[in-house]
Amino acid sequence: MNIKVLGPGCMNCVKVESTVRQVIGELSILADVEKVTDFSRWAKYRILGTPGLVVNDKVVCAARIPSKAEVTTWIIDALEQEEREARAA
Incomplete structure (x- = not known):
């Protein structure tokens, strides 16, 4: 899984990155x-x-x-999509 936080590095960008890292830690996934x-x-x-x-190269949120x-x-949706694609291959 690939996750990108886009922005100039402002405080809001830092908050989003922190939330992302917290979620992937709680889900125990590699990203x-x-x-x-x-x-x-x-x-x-x-x-x-x-x-x-x-x-995974899909914009899921912007400007907030x-x-x-x-x-x-x-x-979780992205993980499920990855699993569906892996099964179909």
Whole structure:
């Protein structure tokens, strides 16, 4: 699983990253968490505001701080999608 926190590195970006790391720790899953602070890299996701959150190359949230419950749901959904794709292959 690949998770990206998009933004300039502001306090809100730090909060989102912290929530993501807490959730993956509680779920005991392996995930690469990357802070993307370079505008040219996060601009390709076409978000209108930061922070942005991308799970497996899908933008799941932008311009707000998501709740822990939302982050948990998005990560579990991505895990389930990975499992479906693995079974289909």
